[in-house]
Amino acid sequence: xxxxxxxxxxxxxxxxxxxxxxxxxxxxxxxxxNAKRLSRGAYTDLYGRIAEALDNKEPxxxxxxxxxxxxxxxxxxxxxxxxxxLG
Numbered sequence: 001x002x003x004x005x006x007x008x009x010x011x012x013x014x015x016x017x018x019x020x021x022x023x024x025x026x027x028x029x030x031x032x033x034n035a036k037r038l039s040r041g042a043y044t045d046l047y048g049r050i051a052e053a054l055d056n057k058e059p060x061x062x063x064x065x066x067x068x069x070x071x072x073x074x075x076x077x078x079x080x081x082x083x084x085x086l087g
Contacts, residue, residue: 001032001033001034005031005032006032008028008032009032009046009049010049010053012024012072013049013050013053014053016050016053016061016072016074017053017054020073020074020077020078021071021072021073021074021077021078021081022071022072023069023070023071024069024070024071024072025068025069026065026067026068026069026070029042029070033045043063047059047061050072059074059076060074060075060076061073061074061075062074062075062078062081064081
């Protein structure tokens with residue numbers, strides 16, 4: 001991953017820490033991970049970075065997606081995340 005993409009990813013993870021959720025465009029994720037489709041390794045890397053930032057080996061992170069975005073949601077802050085995010 002390029003340094004500038006790492007910086008963008010860090011900002012997204014900080015938003016997740018501060019707000020409890022973040023929305024990331026798929027095209028950005030593909031660019032950050034230099035992929036046309038995210039592999040299991042990319043998700044593992046993303047989860048690991050989140051775990052490190054939250055200082056929690058197993059954070060409760062929910063992954064929701066639509067055609068344009070991946071939503072990362074902290075389950076510890078949004079227990080009713082489906083109701084909150086899916087209406």
